[in-house]
Amino acid sequence: MxxxxxxxxxxxxxxxxxxxxxxxxxxxxxxxxxxxxxxxxxxxxxxxxxxxxxxxxxxxxxxxxxxxxxxxxxxxxxxxxxxxxxxxxxxxxxxxxxxxxxxxxxxxxxxxxxxxxxxxxxxxxxxxxxxxxxxxxxxxxxxxxxxxxxxxxxxxxxxxxxxxxxxxxxxxELDPETVALYRDALQSNPDNPVVLLEKDICGGCRIGLSKHMVKLVNQGDKLICCENCMRILLPAHKGVKE
Ligand SMILES: [Zn+2]
CATH class of the missing domain: 1.10.287.1490 (Helix Hairpins)
Structure with missing residues (x-):
C-alpha cells in the first residue's frame, strides 16, 4: 500500500x-x-x-x-x-x-x-x-x-x-511526518480526518481553496492539509469512498 x-x-x-x-x-x-x-x-x-x-x-x-x-x-x-x-x-x-x-x-x-x-x-x-x-x-x-x-x-x-x-x-507503515499530520487531523476530525478535494473545495469543511493549494493537492508529491479544518486533502481521482 x-x-x-x-x-x-x-x-x-x-x-x-x-x-x-x-x-x-x-x-x-x-x-x-x-x-x-x-x-x-x-x-x-x-x-x-x-x-x-x-x-x-x-x-x-x-x-x-x-x-x-x-x-x-x-x-x-x-x-x-x-x-x-x-x-x-x-x-x-x-x-x-x-x-x-x-x-x-x-x-x-x-x-x-x-x-x-x-x-x-x-x-x-x-x-x-x-x-x-x-x-x-x-x-x-x-x-x-x-x-x-x-x-x-x-x-x-x-x-x-x-x-x-x-x-x-x-x-x-507510515513515515513519522505523515503520522503527525494524520494525528493533528484526527484530533479535530475524529470521524473523517482524510477527505477528497471536490474541484476546488475541501470535502470536509467545504471551504474554497486557492488555485495553488488545489495544484499541490493534485500533484500529490506532498501531503496538504486544509488550513481551515486541518483534514488531509487527497486528489479527487483517488476515489475515497464518501
Ligand atoms: Zn477543510
Missing amino acids: DRIEILMALNENNREKSKVDPKKQLGPIYREIRDLKSAILAAEKQLSHMAREYQERKEELDQLLLDVPQWTNDIAKAKERMIRQRGLTLKDMLEIQQEVAKAEENQLLGEAKTIDLQNKLAAYAKEKKITQARIKELKTQFNQRAAIYNQEKAKADLQMASFAAKEEALLE
Whole structure:
C-alpha cells in the first residue's frame, strides 16, 4: 500500500469505528439503568419513611391501649362513689358527674382514635407490601438491564480494541511526518480526518481553496492539509469512498 492507500484505509477504519461508538450505543441503556437506580433509591426512601411513621403510630396506639381501660376504670369508680357515699352535697355530686362526663368523653375519643390508628397501621402494612414488591421488581429489571449493558460494553470494547489494533498497524507503515499530520487531523476530525478535494473545495469543511493549494493537492508529491479544518486533502481521482 502506498501512503495514500494507507491514509484511506485509516479513514475507513475511523468511519467504521465511529459507527460503533460505545458512548452512543450504550447511552440509552445506560440512562435506563440510571433511572432504575434512582427509582429504587426513591422507593427505599419511601419505605423507610413509612417504617418511621408506622413506628410512631404504633407507639401512640400502644399508649392508648393502656389509657382506655384506665379511663373506663375511672368512670366505674366515680359512679360507685356516687352510689355508695351518702350525704354528698349537691356540689360534690356535680363535681363527680363532671368528672364522669369528662372521663366518658375521653374514653369515646380514645376508642375512636384507637380505630383510626388501627386503620392507619393496616394501611401502612399494605403500602409496605406494595412498595417492597415494587422494589423487588425494579431490582430485577435493574439486574437484567445491567447484565445486557455489561455484555454490550464488553462487545463494544472488543470492537474498539480491534479498530485500535488495525489503526496501530496502519500507522506503523507510515513515515513519522505523515503520522503527525494524520494525528493533528484526527484530533479535530475524529470521524473523517482524510477527505477528497471536490474541484476546488475541501470535502470536509467545504471551504474554497486557492488555485495553488488545489495544484499541490493534485500533484500529490506532498501531503496538504486544509488550513481551515486541518483534514488531509487527497486528489479527487483517488476515489475515497464518501
Ligand atoms: Zn477543510
